[in-house]
Amino acid sequence: MRKLKNSELGRKSIEEYKKSSKIPLTIVLDNIRSMNNIGSVFRTSDAFSVEKIFLCGITAQPPHNDIRKTALGATESVDWQYFDTTENAVNHLISEDYIIISIEQAENSILLQDFEIDTEKKYALIFGNEVKGVQQNIVDMSNYCIEIPQEGTKHSLNISVSAGVVLWDLYKKIKF
Numbered sequence: 001m002r003k004l005k006n007s008e009l010g011r012k013s014i015e016e017y018k019k020s021s022k023i024p025l026t027i028v029l030d031n032i033r034s035m036n037n038i039g040s041v042f043r044t045s046d047a048f049s050v051e052k053i054f055l056c057g058i059t060a061q062p063p064h065n066d067i068r069k070t071a072l073g074a075t076e077s078v079d080w081q082y083f084d085t086t087e088n089a090v091n092h093l094i095s096e097d098y099i100i101i102s103i104e105q106a107e108n109s110i111l112l113q114d115f116e117i118d119t120e121k122k123y124a125l126i127f128g129n130e131v132k133g134v135q136q137n138i139v140d141m142s143n144y145c146i147e148i149p150q151e152g153t154k155h156s157l158n159i160s161v162s163a164g165v166v167l168w169d170l171y172k173k174i175k176f
Contacts, residue, residue: 017077022051023174024122025167026093030086030138031057031129032159039070040160041127046074048171053078054093054124056086070160086126090141098124102134102142103166105155109147112166117173125166127159 012020027045032038038060045053055061061082062068062075083089090100099121117123126142128134139145148157148165157165 014073014077017046018079020049022049023171024119025050025170025174026052026054026098026122026124027163027167028054028086028089028093028124028126029056029059029159030126030134031132032059032127033130034159035060035064035066036070037130037158037160039067039072039075041163042067042071042074042078042080044160044164044167045078048167050078050167051122053080054083054089055080056083056089086135086138087141090124090126090138093124094141096122098122099144100124100126100142101144101146102126102128102139103148103162104128104134104139104145105147106139106145109145112146112148112169115144115146115170115173117170119174123170125163125170127163130159 027041027050029038029041042053060067062080067075083092093100101123103125126134126138146166148162150157
């Protein structure tokens with residue numbers, strides 16, 4: 001095996017990426033404190049061709065050096081929009097016929113591996129604050145809660161890790 005050079009990876013330009021088809025997922029960041037987490041979500045969203053990211057409440061917005069550090073240019077490729085509240089973002093998505101999914105440990109949540117996706121529909125995935133999670137009023141507005149199964153003692157994952165796990169799983173279900 002030989003490690004590939006960057007020039008061999010066939011990466012799209014930002015213009016090519018913007019014109020390419022996206023998977024029917026929008027990410028909603030509900031009051032995320034860490035700009036490194038925000039940047040990581042941008043980068044992961046770029047990798048899996050997410051339609052858009054909604055930044056809500058205290059979630060910082062590009063351009064910012066701490067976001068740029070982990071996004072590595074993905075703030076230029078992935079479309080994003082800011083909303084003063086997560087509730088306003090969710091109401092907007094509902095009006096556009098998105099299925100709203102909170103990534104949260106909740107009563108009647110569906111384990112990630114058991115969630116079935118309808119490729120004819122559009123989905124919004126809500127990732128919550130690093131300490132408090134997704135706000136209860138947003139969970140109440142959701143069609144589903146998806147839970148990532150965990151067997152350790154902590155029962156929580158960093159939001160950027162959660163986004164990577166969930167996006168990879170749903171990407172596979174949509175594309176393959």
